[in-house]
Amino acid sequence: MTTSTKNTAAKILETLTDDILEGSYLPGEKLHIKTLKERYEVGTSPLREALSQLIAKDLVVSENQKGFYVSEISIDDLEDIYQARAKIEALCIEMAIEKGDDYWEANCLAAMYKLNKSSTSASVDLKEWQKRHSAFHSDLVAGCASPRLLQIRQSLFEKSTRYRNLWLKENVTNADTLGLNQQEHTALLNLALERDAKGAAQLVEAHILTPVEIIKKALT
Amino acid sequence: MTTSTKNTAAKILETLTDDILEGSYLPGEKLHIKTLKERYEVGTSPLREALSQLIAKDLVVSENQKGFYVSEISIDDLEDIYQARAKIEALCIEMAIEKGDDYWEANCLAAMYKLNKSSTSASVDLKEWQKRHSAFHSDLVAGCASPRLLQIRQSLFEKSTRYRNLWLKENVTNADTLGLNQQEHTALLNLALERDAKGAAQLVEAHILTPVEIIKKALT
DNA sequence: TATTTAAATAATGTCGACATTTTACAATTA
DNA sequence: TAATTGTAAAATGTCGACATTATTTAAATA
Structure with a gap:
């Protein structure tokens, strides 16, 4: 049951954004789909939707078939x-x-x-x-x-x-x-x-x- | 087989962006998941990933459980x-x-x-x-x-x-x-x-x- | 030993099925 | 007739399975 008005993708986007900004994930660190699914207890779809939006925010980068990474800082x-x-x-x-x-x-x-x-x-x-x-x-x-x-x-x-x-x-x-x-x-x-x-x-x-x-x- | 280096989500993002900007979909028009899947011949996941990024671009808006709409103009x-x-x-x-x-x-x-x-x-x-x-x-x-x-x-x-x-x-x-x-x-x-x-x-x-x-x- | 090749392992990306929610429609009541 | 309730239909959002691609490991060759 969802008590919140937000869907899973929106909730996990918020959490992931905070975690990246707070340094839970370091610049350049790989974001493994499987690990994230287990840690946040969500399925593939909402997770990937959140990651898609993190790419748009420039907090994450990705390459086809090579996965997602936290954006570097410099x-x-x-x-x-x-x-x-x-x-x-x-x-x-x-x-x-x-x-x-x-x-x-x-x-x-x-x-x-x-x-x-x-x-x-x-x-x-x-x-x-x-x-x-x-x-x-x-x-x-x-x-x-x-x-x-x-x-x-x-x-x-x-x-x-x-x-x-x-x-x-x-x-x-x-x-x-x-x-x-x-x-x-x-x-x-x-x-x-x-x-x-x-x-x-x-x-x-x-x-x-x-x-x-x-x-x-x-x-x- | 994928001849391109882009994944399905990236390809459909580009197409959808162009179609919205060119006026194939009008401001305020509802974007039905099922219709889009059939039109572009893709599955749910990459389509929703593309829509997620269109939201980040302000070209699409969405409300939980009520679907996706082309952003209004004014x-x-x-x-x-x-x-x-x-x-x-x-x-x-x-x-x-x-x-x-x-x-x-x-x-x-x-x-x-x-x-x-x-x-x-x-x-x-x-x-x-x-x-x-x-x-x-x-x-x-x-x-x-x-x-x-x-x-x-x-x-x-x-x-x-x-x-x-x-x-x-x-x-x-x-x-x-x-x-x-x-x-x-x-x-x-x-x-x-x-x-x-x-x-x-x-x-x-x-x-x-x-x-x-x-x-x-x-x-x- | 270093390099190349091949197999295995692991990860990504896509799909269709299913549960949940919204919407549309019909039936009932005031 | 208008409003309300209940039911059927349609749409959304989520999940796990599967096919594809990348990576790692082991074996073979130079």
Whole structure:
């Protein structure tokens, strides 16, 4: 019996995505059909449907008759993804500042307030901070009101997750880094409310590129 | 026997994609599993794998236990896709002009030459013109050297195809439109070679948005 | 010993059958 | 007549079996 409204393929897609992003399967690792079937207790069809969608997400690659593999990571790919993310984020912010209304402004303020609370508290709850950080940036770009651009942004964010996790493991407990980070968020919000589109775009582009050098070191 | 290196799922994905983009299946039309199996002479698994990837491409939507449908089109969607395309194209051109080398310049020149030949000839071969037009713009943005951005650009281009076909049916034979179009291409190439990144970005953004109003009319 | 060939083992990809769910239709009731 | 219930038909989604292809292992040859 299926209690959920999702079919098996959709459920396993979600699980597999998380497992790959969290590092349960390493870059380049082979995904054996038989093993996956046993581990997730599903049949061939829904499993292969999920893998098909993971290929579309660039998290898995496959070759005919040779099976499925977790996509490799590399410094080149890291740089390309973050560069693309930075440019798209800048573009979205720019459009949001041009189009955003009072509700957008209010949402950004509220998101900032929540993020501040999470950053300044004595013991930082990593998961909660991540959630509020992500929400702050999402609320900022939401004003651009372009479903397609926001979808592209989301997809790039997901693609960067395996690299981002390398950064989080090193730098979240670092209070200095977190403080500097928070200063940038404040500055970014101010630029947005002042409707300085170019300024905000420039800042957010740099903001996103910040972790790249650190991740590069972690990769080598 | 499989003469091709592709598996059944990959082959049928290609066919189905083309058929949807060309209008063999209309927006909102239901895609019956049984019918598709008979038409393309394939089994359930590869067919469903292909449909899974079409969902990832936003060309098909599905609901659990209710089957697959061709994605709807709408004026809102048309505007969003073309807006996103225009912004991404502008971004790519800007980066290409900042990074492009001699080979890039030469490729753009060659592409322009071929496009010109195809546009000025007495009887325009639509398919050939499309190919050269597409190649010209691709060569221009190729200089940005970002696989991810180029992939996003390609995917948006594909998503716009059903709308673009509405435009092509109306305006390709129109000599005036084609002439104006060609003037823009020349101007764009000049800006690129002069390394006027902002100017080229602005022009290409407008260039892409040109057909929107015409398509809007065709949609209503 | 290194290389080639052949057999065996294992894995992938495809199919049709079956269980479950939705939809269409007819019968019943208010 | 309209709404509701119950039944039949059709469609979806899942599974395990099977054919095909790749890989590994062992044997044979140079």
